[in-house]
Amino acid sequence: MATETRERIVQRSAELFRRQGFAGTGVKQIVAEASAPFGSLYHFFPGGKEQLGEEVIRTSGALYGQLIDAFYVPGADPVAATRSFFAAAAVSVRESGYADACPIATVALEVSSTSEPMRQACADVFDGWLDSATERLVECGLPRKRSRALAFELIAALEGAFVLARALRSTEPIEVAGAAVTGSVREAIAKQRARRAA
């Protein structure tokens, strides 16, 4: 089945978009690096580059979102999970030579004011991440409202740390931000335990 060509296009696009941005990546470069025929791109994506962009955002966003569930497994310690999550992010960013951080942030900032379908795709991805993180924290016994605030704090700190890490070529922002979020989670858990004991 030749639909592997389609997958190669999406995967290569995902890598190029997150590194050079959407506007900074040409369709010729995509098909060349994906070893795909040029005609196939418009065969699989009749909506052109924008349709490809939207799909790349949704698929790579969903893939990355699975990491949240992978770290915050039910029954595990959410404090340790938070620490591990940021530590893993730092390793991943460093190992890619500070090239690959968030799969959609670069595109998100680029298209939020220029392409409504792509902006919506980014919003859906972020909403999905926030919902995932919120649910995992609720399962840890935290109140829903507090969980949602922590989810925002977690995603925002991670995204911001990624921006700094890529520009500064350092994992320090990720480590420091991770420590801060870990502290917030620890405090929330402690407060919740105290309330239950009373």
Next chain:
Amino acid sequence: MATETRERIVQRSAELFRRQGFAGTGVKQIVAEASAPFGSLYHFFPGGKEQLGEEVIRTSGALYGQLIDAFYVPGADPVAATRSFFAAAAVSVRESGYADACPIATVALEVSSTSEPMRQACADVFDGWLDSATERLVECGLPRKRSRALAFELIAALEGAFVLARALRSTEPIEVAGAAVTGSVREAIAKQRARRAA
């Protein structure tokens, strides 16, 4: 003095870059919207678009950095300053229709893997912000090490909240992130006072 043309080019570029990114903005569009002669762009910036980009990053980055000093004035309450800082950011983002958030984040993510001089400019700007915030917190009586960690937390949370706010078209990320950072500052101040009392 005709150097106002040069300033118009820089200012207009700054606005366009932060909204559509560096690669997504053409030099023709810049001179058109800046009401500047096309030849003037290459007269003032013989290094072309990249030189313009670097200068835009440095100038608009320095301008934004002054906000840090404006909010964390010596003698003022750092907790209230943090709250005000994020509140002002939220208002600013909303009033621009979620178009203008961080002046350099969009470009930073775009060029960190494609243009070393522009990446370095972004790194210098971020370093400047971190140094400013660190100094202001040190002046508030916090230990230098703790101040620097809080500075990272502050900038990272703000940057990440900006990414989310623009895509979600909501100020909630900025408000929630602001509350988290404000809490961290409050806690650091309280801990420092307790240490001094002992």
Next chain:
DNA sequence: TCAAAAATAGATAGATCGCTCTAGTGGACG
């Protein structure tokens, strides 16, 4: 006042952009 320098003005080069088009290939199925 006049020459030199600075800035304006825009035509245009050469490359690349996203995209369309037609032709051809290979395999599945009647």
Next chain:
DNA sequence: CGTCCACTAGAGCGATCTATCTATTTTTGA
């Protein structure tokens, strides 16, 4: 065996990209 259809393949279109070029106008300073 022949037909259909998904996919491959790439030439090429018009538009746009960055940048250079020459010519002209404006400003500056001796």
